[in-house]
Amino acid sequence: MRLKDKVAIVTGGAGGMGRDTVLRMLEEGAHVVVADFNAEQGEQTLALASAAGWGDNVCFLKVDVASESDVKSMIECACDRFGQLDIVFNNAGVGGVIGPIWDVEEDEWDYTFDVLVKGVFFGIKHAARIFRRQGEGGVIINTASVAGLSGGCGPLAYSAAKASVINMTKSASVQLADDRVRVNSICPGFILTGLTKSPKVSTEQAGAHLDGLQPWPDHGTGNDIAGTVVYLACDDSRFVTGEAITIDGGLTAIGPDMWQRFGQPYEADMTKNRLNRGTTGEQTVVRDVQE
Numbered sequence: 001m002r003l004k005d006k007v008a009i010v011t012g013g014a015g016g017m018g019r020d021t022v023l024r025m026l027e028e029g030a031h032v033v034v035a036d037f038n039a040e041q042g043e044q045t046l047a048l049a050s051a052a053g054w055g056d057n058v059c060f061l062k063v064d065v066a067s068e069s070d071v072k073s074m075i076e077c078a079c080d081r082f083g084q085l086d087i088v089f090n091n092a093g094v095g096g097v098i099g100p101i102w103d104v105e106e107d108e109w110d111y112t113f114d115v116l117v118k119g120v121f122f123g124i125k126h127a128a129r130i131f132r133r134q135g136e137g138g139v140i141i142n143t144a145s146v147a148g149l150s151g152g153c154g155p156l157a158y159s160a161a162k163a164s165v166i167n168m169t170k171s172a173s174v175q176l177a178d179d180r181v182r183v184n185s186i187c188p189g190f191i192l193t194g195l196t197k198s199p200k201v202s203t204e205q206a207g208a209h210l211d212g213l214q215p216w217p218d219h220g221t222g223n224d225i226a227g228t229v230v231y232l233a234c235d236d237s238r239f240v241t242g243e244a245i246t247i248d249g250g251l252t253a254i255g256p257d258m259w260q261r262f263g264q265p266y267e268a269d270m271t272k273n274r275l276n277r278g279t280t281g282e283q284t285v286v287r288d289v290q291e
């Protein structure tokens, strides 16, 4: 068990990839505070944990991550309930405002940044305070997104907010290294959760739609995120800090996706091998692929 006797907080743990991470952390021996705005869904996460036999190791706290006093209470809750704090997963999120920049209102922008950026800032700030006081290091993991890595990968405000999370993670990792507090971010691609699934379609339909969006043949799940978060939370990643880890089935590895833009299938022609000799005057050699 890679997180035996560790105490973790998971914001956004009532649903989606947060819930899957809560359950995986419990399986790995952790005690977990599920911190979320959605109390009804939070109770469902607790019910799933209890059904698996981990009921004593988990609790729910209604939290708005955009409120500093809520985030302070969340940190105190972990210490009061389980005696210490080792891991904070700042994961809660929303889509935020989606629309042309000339139409975005200030309050819509503020809501997006309050949840996605200020929420992570508060999480890092108060985790850092308790970790420094405890004097035994700590782990902070922040959910960013592939949207924060380039243009064209998500809505404008959301992408700007996630880029902030990636940068804040790097700066915080430098500030907190002396205290042995590791700070990393994850950049999910398309993951099937309530955020990416329209209520109008079935889970199967939503999954089938996401299947085709990245090189990997099937779509990402909350469990794919949970596995990476547990790796970042445990001592296997002792020397990993300041990183932004993509979990995207190769979505960002495609880069400009040249073959699609040239109107050819993504795989080009996998039955032929070409040696292009450019403008040397020598011919391109084409041969069949041998295996």
Ligand SMILES: NC(=O)c1ccc[n+]([C@@H]2O[C@H](COP(=O)([O-])OP(=O)(O)OC[C@H]3O[C@@H](n4cnc5c(N)ncnc54)[C@H](O)[C@@H]3O)[C@@H](O)[C@H]2O)c1
Binding pocket: 011, 012, 013, 014, 015, 016, 017, 018, 035, 036, 037, 038, 041, 063, 064, 065, 066, 091, 092, 093, 094, 095, 115, 119, 143, 144, 145, 146, 187, 188, 189, 190, 191, 192, 193, 194, 195, 196
């Ligand atoms: N699903 C994807 O494809 C994808 C891709 C990249 C990044 N992300 C990010 O992953 C994180 C989790 O998203 P998800 O896909 O699991 O979505 P989700 O909607 O299934 O879960 C998000 C959870 O965050 C909670 N939440 C929202 N605002 C909150 C607030 N102010 N305070 C406390 N809790 C709040 C919600 O109640 C919900 O339980 C988000 O930060 C999201 O931006 C998701």
